[in-house]
Amino acid sequence: MYTLYYMPGACSLAVHVLLNELNQEVKLENVSVPQGQPRSSEFLKVNPRGQVPVLVDDELILREGGAIISYLLDKHNSPMLPKLAQERANAMEWLMFANATMHPTYAKAFFINRIIKDEASKEEAITAIVEQIDKLWAEVDEQLGKTKYICGDQITAADILLTVIANWASYLGKPVELGGNVKRMIKEVINRPTFQKALTDEKIEYKALAMAVK
Ligand SMILES: N[C@@H](CCC(=O)N[C@@H](CS)C(=O)NCC(=O)O)C(=O)O
Known part of the structure; x- marks a missing residue:
């Protein structure tokens, strides 16, 4: 196990x-x-x-x-990470985008919220970071305007991780802009029984859709 x-x-x-x-x-x-x-x-x-x-x-x-x-x-031989070279590279690119680009951008804001005590400086820094986050979600929204999930018709790990990250909006203290295509993908992902079970087991609520602006 x-x-x-x-x-x-x-x-x-x-x-x-x-x-x-x-x-x-x-x-x-x-x-x-x-x-x-x-x-x-x-x-x-x-x-x-x-x-x-x-x-x-x-x-x-x-x-x-x-x-x-x-x-x-x-x-476990899952289609959530394709095997063929080009499809796999594409799925890895989006997975890394979620893990190594989107995730650290939120992490910067959490760090600043913890470390900076001066409220005006904190506000300025968080506003700049949320602008970066909005731009990253705009990229995701553009891609999801072409395909059902981030890499096509098949859901991949990147969709799951992006959906998890979107729910961190509640820790930013500022609303994030999520486009209509992103919201549609997130709805698909959170409705999966596997996602619902994990939320229940971790005792957390999914609030990203209710909190998003746009
Ligand atoms: N590079 C690591 C980063 C993991 C990471 O930042 N995890 C966060 C939670 S999302 C964490 O454990 N934060 C607590 C801390 O840094 O003390 C990975 O991708 O697994």
């Missing part, structure tokens, strides 16, 4: 949903702590960076979301 170290609603939620999609049993380890408190020494032994997701599969410990997602989808 897999073990997934997670924090409710974090990027680890995408791995949780994918494990459900793959019909895999998982032992869930919630490692969240109140803000400012250190993570448990037990978890820091598994990941000294203190970040989620971490997936344990027997002897194998994986600590990067992109590696975990591609490992699971390959191992």
